[in-house]
Amino acid sequence: MALNYLCYRMNKRTIWILSGIMGLGMVALVTVQVLWLNHALEVKSAQFSRQVNLALHKVIVRLEQQEVYEAVREEILFQHNISAPLGPPPVMRPSTPPPSAADTSLLKGRIESILNDNPLSARAMGKKEKETLISHILQRLEVTPPDISERIEPVELFYLIRDILNEFGIREAFEFAIVGPNGKVVYRTPGYDPLNKHVTHFEQPLFPNDLVNQGNRLILYFPREHKFLVRSLGVVGYTSIALTIFFMAVFLGTLYIIFRQKKLSDIKTDFVNNMTHELKTPISTISLASQMLKDHSIANDKKNIDHIATIIEEETRRLSHQVEKVLQMAIFEKGKLKLRRKETDIHEILANVIHNFSIRLEKKNGKIVHDFTAEDPVIEVDEVHITNVFSNLVDNAIKYCREAPLIYIRTRNTDKGLEVMVRDNGIGMSKEYLKKIFDQFYRVPTGNIHDTKGFGLGLSYVKKVVEAHGGRIHVESTPEKGTTFTLLFPQEKH
Numbered sequence: 001m002a003l004n005y006l007c008y009r010m011n012k013r014t015i016w017i018l019s020g021i022m023g024l025g026m027v028a029l030v031t032v033q034v035l036w037l038n039h040a041l042e043v044k045s046a047q048f049s050r051q052v053n054l055a056l057h058k059v060i061v062r063l064e065q066q067e068v069y070e071a072v073r074e075e076i077l078f079q080h081n082i083s084a085p086l087g088p089p090p091v092m093r094p095s096t097p098p099p100s101a102a103d104t105s106l107l108k109g110r111i112e113s114i115l116n117d118n119p120l121s122a123r124a125m126g127k128k129e130k131e132t133l134i135s136h137i138l139q140r141l142e143v144t145p146p147d148i149s150e151r152i153e154p155v156e157l158f159y160l161i162r163d164i165l166n167e168f169g170i171r172e173a174f175e176f177a178i179v180g181p182n183g184k185v186v187y188r189t190p191g192y193d194p195l196n197k198h199v200t201h202f203e204q205p206l207f208p209n210d211l212v213n214q215g216n217r218l219i220l221y222f223p224r225e226h227k228f229l230v231r232s233l234g235v236v237g238y239t240s241i242a243l244t245i246f247f248m249a250v251f252l253g254t255l256y257i258i259f260r261q262k263k264l265s266d267i268k269t270d271f272v273n274n275m276t277h278e279l280k281t282p283i284s285t286i287s288l289a290s291q292m293l294k295d296h297s298i299a300n301d302k303k304n305i306d307h308i309a310t311i312i313e314e315e316t317r318r319l320s321h322q323v324e325k326v327l328q329m330a331i332f333e334k335g336k337l338k339l340r341r342k343e344t345d346i347h348e349i350l351a352n353v354i355h356n357f358s359i360r361l362e363k364k365n366g367k368i369v370h371d372f373t374a375e376d377p378v379i380e381v382d383e384v385h386i387t388n389v390f391s392n393l394v395d396n397a398i399k400y401c402r403e404a405p406l407i408y409i410r411t412r413n414t415d416k417g418l419e420v421m422v423r424d425n426g427i428g429m430s431k432e433y434l435k436k437i438f439d440q441f442y443r444v445p446t447g448n449i450h451d452t453k454g455f456g457l458g459l460s461y462v463k464k465v466v467e468a469h470g471g472r473i474h475v476e477s478t479p480e481k482g483t484t485f486t487l488l489f490p491q492e493k494h
Helices: 002-009 012-079 101-117 127-141 154-167 225-232 234-294 305-334 346-356 358-363 383-399 458-468
Strands: 175-179 185-188 202-205 217-221 341-345 367-372 378-382 406-414 417-423 472-478 482-489
Touching: 012 154, 012 202, 012 217, 012 225, 012 234, 154 175, 225 234, 234 305, 305 358, 341 346, 341 383, 346 358, 346 367, 346 378, 346 383, 346 406, 346 417, 358 367, 378 383, 383 406, 383 417, 383 458, 383 482, 458 472, 458 482
Parallel strands: 367 406
Antiparallel strands: 175 185, 175 217, 202 217, 341 378, 406 417, 417 482, 472 482
């Protein structure tokens, strides 16, 4: 009620202004949230990239350490006449150009560090013996290394990458590839896709400290990187997204309700104004007819009492029809129907409806043809509301007809219940309107017919009453050929 009153007091311009202000506020709120989320994702992405690069650097260092360690191990075993289980050392090619003094000094320091940590050198080793050992190792390493496919075992590399990523707290699935200097892929995991542009490709040179660098690279990416970054936002990120969506839904819902209530308020205002006029007309006619009957200056034989009685009867029915529309409006305002069911003969109700519209049909040279084939027409219904249902259907059939109305009503018993069909020869409807005709306050455009009055309540009321009785209503229509309504009511076998 408060929202209805608010809509009544507010004009259309005011509603649009308030909606614009609310819309700007919502846009600002969403923009701030999006910027914050984007910044948070950028921060998380930068942190993720830094961690991955550190992990890859550690992988590269570990590969180099393992290779140098193997060289040192083999040389120690050779110097002490221990047969190495790995077989003869790989064939090396002379390096071109020769390594610089700085590179040689750096490599020598790395060998000494590994040699000091090697358990095989725990036995006493003289200074001269150690220098000889280092010299031999330098000779082995100061050559062009073998092809990258001989230096790296892909399976071992996979586990090495996985373990080091785990050390950095990264437990996401990954794909990697070893790429040569000419861009040729030496090895790649089964799911590796070099054309995947939706992820970040992390790249590190392999064996960067080689005296002769071959230009091999290790490329790695995470297929579910974006999902991982979103999950990393945690509870705060998810809460922010949820609240943004919630407030947007509330905002749009509020706008929808305000405009709908404004529309309903305008329709109800028009309804009251039109209904006041519609009620005054039959009341005035009935009042005039009563005055004629009471006028003693006119002889009884000249009053044409039958004609006056017919006018009073017709205008009373018209007045009753308008009151029914007010009743329908009240029903929709309350939102529910209160049915007073009792066993009723549908044929009797239909006969009364046909009789009530007989005068109106005669004026238009129309008629109603009925075919009551139902052997058991008794069902448990609310007589008043069911009468209104059939009256609405017949009334529409008469109103929306350009020529003499011809209405066909048929009843029959089926396995599912009692079926009532109402068919007319009116202007019909196209398929685009059939889905909307049962909506409250919806009116089908009538083209050049401008004398049809209505408020979009009739068919909505019909459907509501039929469904309240547990029934169903179906409509078929063809433009310029007519419309057929089929109503099915559940029925107990008698």
